[in-house]
Amino acid sequence: MLRSMYAGISGMKAFQTKLDVVGNNIANVNTFGFKKGRVTFQDLMSQTIQGAQAPQVDAGGNPVIGGKNPMQVGLGVNSASIDTIHTGGNTQTTNRTLDFALEGDGMFVLAKNNTADSTINVQDDDLNFTRAGNFYLDSEGHIVNANGYYLVGIPEGGTGNGLLQIPEDAQSFSIASDGSVNYVDAGGNPQVAGQIQIAKFSNPEGLQKAGSNLYKLTDNAGAYDTNNDGVMELLSPGDAGSATIRAGALEMSNVDLSEEFTEMITAQRGFQANTRIITTSDEILQELVNLKR
Incomplete structure (x- = not known):
């Protein structure tokens, strides 16, 4: 053939x-x-x-025939x-409180844990990552994505990564560019519910698409790890050159x-x-x- x-x-x-x-x-x-x-x-x-052939010479060193490719x-x-x-997509203003756009490098971290007092272990838990910033509140006040996965952050008063919850009696809430989740309690006093954490990767192309706007961690993604102990470290928005959060906007497709x-x-x-x-x-x-x- x-x-x-x-x-x-x-x-x-x-x-x-x-x-x-x-x-x-x-x-x-x-x-x-x-x-x-x-x-x-x-x-x-x-x-x-x-x-390929090298040039040939005679006994006297004179060229006989040239080389061949x-x-x-x-x-x-x-x-x-x-x-x-x-690359970054265009930012669309929505003026919706729970719409977040990341400006810079990094991704939101999502977990499947369903208990408010649990601590998220970034090494062992099944985490997902996304740039889609359309979030919602569930019946208990947790910030979740469209699939019900919980947005990971540092709860106020907590010592590690966990779930972010806004009290049911909160009059209003807002998100700052550094990821701080602020709300006004029933008495009209400003409070802090926690701070959103993001993940940063040296090679985001090494992440594996998992569908539903989600990515999974792989060994080639180069997760942020200053301790070099093989455990991914989450960052507050703006730290170590990571992205900041713009509330009331969404990053569109690139x-x-x-x-x-x-x-x-x-x-x-x-x-x-x-x-x-x-x-x-x-x-x-x-x-x-x-x-x-």
Whole structure:
């Protein structure tokens, strides 16, 4: 069989993957905190027909014949990586108290714990991370996301990470840029419920998407760890160059429709060109079969 046919098949597979990623980007153009994907390609191994040769000289050191470059035929293309591009999205003002936008590096931390007095162990607990800042209050006053996962912070008077709760009799509450959760109690006195904590990663592209705008920690994410003990440390907004919180706003998707449509067109043309390679190779094979007639 012709090598070009297999090269065309590999090209079709690669461009199909690219179209899948572009389609997912376009589908999430209005998803809060969504980070677009990107596909990169790399060539497959090449078949060496003739290796490189050094220049040849005679006994007197005079050149006899010059060197030759290697002769190789490529065998197609492969998807090298599917990257998650963690650039910031546009900020949309909503004026809703529980809408938070992160300005800078970092992510909100979410936990599944369902007891208000529990302490969150950042090493052992099943934590999730997100840039989507649309939060809500449950029936007990805890700050949760759309899936009911609890926003992690340092409760007032607590010694570690835990759940943030606003008393049911609070007249009003607000969130400061440093993550402080403030409220006015029933007597009209200002109080502090705690402080939101965020996670920072040296390589956010190493996080694994878990669906529902959530990410999971992996060994390649490079979680913030000043003690070098392998335990991720959470930060208060603004600390160590981490993001600050802007209340009453949401970070939108970083998908650029014009860019995605351009990528879709190039992927479509690349896919069509590879199908033409297969068609041409098939016609050549047909000619070979017909030689016997």
